[in-house]
Amino acid sequence: MFTWIMENMATIIITAVLILAVAAVIAGMICGKRKGNSSCGCGCAGCAMHGACHPVQPETLQK
Numbered sequence: 814m815f816t817w818i819m820e821n822m823a824t825i826i827i828t829a830v831l832i833l834a835v836a837a838v839i840a841g842m843i844c845g846k847r848k849g850n851s852s853c854g855c856g857c858a859g860c861a862m863h864g865a866c867h868p869v870q871p872e873t874l875q876k
Contacts, residue, residue, distance in 0.1 A: 818825070
């Protein structure tokens with residue numbers, strides 16, 4: 814078992830780094846979504862789907 818780990822150490826390290834990178838990207842996307850940021854990062858002003866992502870709430874229409 815130990816020899817197999819030593820023979821494949823480079824593959825194990827690269828895989829671990831890739832898994833950490835993907836986890837960091839996903840965590841960043843989740844944090845951004847919770848803060849209300851869009852996924853594209855450029856805002857909703859020019860987006861054709863801005864009404865679908867952030868529909869106007871009935872409470873805001875009455876103000």
